[in-house]
Amino acid sequence: MTMDITFLGTGSAYPSPHRGASALVLRTDGECWLFDCGEGTQTQLMRSQLRAGRITKVFISHLHGDHLFGLPGLLCTVSLNTNADPQQNLNCVDIYGPRGLRHFLRVTLGLTGSQLLFPYAGRSQQPFMSWSPLLTSVQKRDGSVWRLMTAESGPLHQQEQPGRTISLDASTDCYHLFEDKKFAVKAFRLFHRIPSFGFCVQEHERPGRLKTELLKELGLKPGPLYGRLKAGEPVTLESGRVVRPGEVLEEAVPGRKVCVFGDCSAALGEGALRLCRGADVLVHEATLGDEHREKALEHGHSTPGMAAAVARACRAHRLVLHHFSQRYKPRPPQTDGDGDGVDELRRQAERALQNTGAEVTLAEDLMTLSIPLKRPS
């Protein structure tokens, strides 16, 4: 199964012509999961090889505008284009995010509702989107600004399906978002100016190949029994001999692990590091260079050195930096120019990861990173 990440926006604070606002897509076999959705994400999607209509899940790390303001427009546009193919209406988009997101979407989509709904008049029994589980915000702040964030009650938007609130699992110190046949996805808390979350996508381990030579020796022919063995069930031969999967399967192939951190200057609690242990790809923000560490901390952000410390603690195989201050221009392609210092960010992370074997990658807008299958361990 192919798996890759496309970075749609790698800039912080706001979109610019050089760097879009935060958004990336994790793609597996054509299904697209969107992580954050800053203003302009739909336009960046059009510039990429990806199709907005393929997005089945959206994860919002936190409610800062540079991670959020593109979502209403994206949903409207997907809705417009969905109209052409009524079958697609059956697909729901699951939206995961901090408390307050539901209210934000109700108001923004409610106001402009006629546009979203226009093609669907009379089809409300086939809802287009469901913002199922929404994270509970666990950090607390006082002040009037926050009062809005608790206003999650009230009538559903016309095309909204009831959501569910996911609580922190105390034993693992994280949020269990969902698990399906291929993946388990969890979220963990980060320290930022407002409640912010990271996401851990863990692919399930897959059984090793069948040792077909050995099976032939045992007298087992290709057929349903092969499937049962591969699924982990023991099989009894006519002779009464029990064949256990462990005997006839090569070693299992570990699942890949991709961790996407929201804005942060640190993780909250040990749960995050435990969860991200051995990540194949760890995507972390690096808003400012190490020389601006104080300023980064003041704003709840990280430097390459801080991101590398996280990667080192998790024993990640690859650290991908993004969410760069707009002062760092992309490195001009096919040149040795260093893009106003962005390469120095890479060097800072590399220095902090010396002797770990971890690789450092600087994300750029529209860059795609493949995540190859792992070898049997």
Add this chain to the structure above:
Amino acid sequence: MTMDITFLGTGSAYPSPHRGASALVLRTDGECWLFDCGEGTQTQLMRSQLRAGRITKVFISHLHGDHLFGLPGLLCTVSLNTNADPQQNLNCVDIYGPRGLRHFLRVTLGLTGSQLLFPYAGRSQQPFMSWSPLLTSVQKRDGSVWRLMTAESGPLHQQEQPGRTISLDASTDCYHLFEDKKFAVKAFRLFHRIPSFGFCVQEHERPGRLKTELLKELGLKPGPLYGRLKAGEPVTLESGRVVRPGEVLEEAVPGRKVCVFGDCSAALGEGALRLCRGADVLVHEATLGDEHREKALEHGHSTPGMAAAVARACRAHRLVLHHFSQRYKPRPPQTDGDGDGVDELRRQAERALQNTGAEVTLAEDLMTLSIPLKRPS
């Protein structure tokens, strides 16, 4: 006084890499007024010669996402950059728009408030923005989607100044938004899927030049009396002779008139046409070609022929078309290619305006159109 319009987005429904979502800036002597603010407007501003920090007024024609979803991000970014120059804090941004806009901004800015407020902690006595007058929506719809639009009560956002609701002036059938030393700005109702408005910016007539030769003959020397005459006051000479301004002033220079229509398939009432009579520039949507008239009408939009009929009825001097369906790609510069039929839109409008002397312009993203001073009439 220089006056020009820069089109930031000329596409309809959503932004694309070819055409941004709706936004244009009317600039007079460095002051910028923004009309509509679709997603991506702040990025388009960065691509243009204009500076977002110069925006003093925002006019939102209607609450469809392609005219609105860029506003929260734009305000956040202006706010971030304003921080660098504390003097600028004294400038308020006046935001005019239909009922519901205030609620939209409170929720979107409230949620992401910490970002907007961050640089201003403790400076709330110098408010950054005031959404002073908001239009009342006059068209009515029923249904749950609309209930949100009436929720304009509730606490103000931390940096919000009390607004005012402007009611329809029955005698002129339009809304008097404001009048200052240079301009009077009014709004009028349009027929669209939701309440939509157009705006008429009328520059005041300016007095003609002083006939200095004549003044000398009368024995009047340059000084304060010249200013009083120019301001329209009569002046009494020592001889007792009264000099009236009309005697010593050249003919007055008529003010320029710029009309910007929101999405519509027609104006509501005669007030709009009366108000726009003789417009120097009339900016009107032309979402689809005349051959798609039925579809345009169904969606509350116009074709070039329909826009031209408005321009003809108003005796406008120049009709500028924008808000093109994304199917119409821009004409490649310096070629004779016709950009997937967009030139045909111009031809359709020109045909409908034959013998009127009115010029037709197709707006393109980042195009700037000068509006020269008028000659004395």
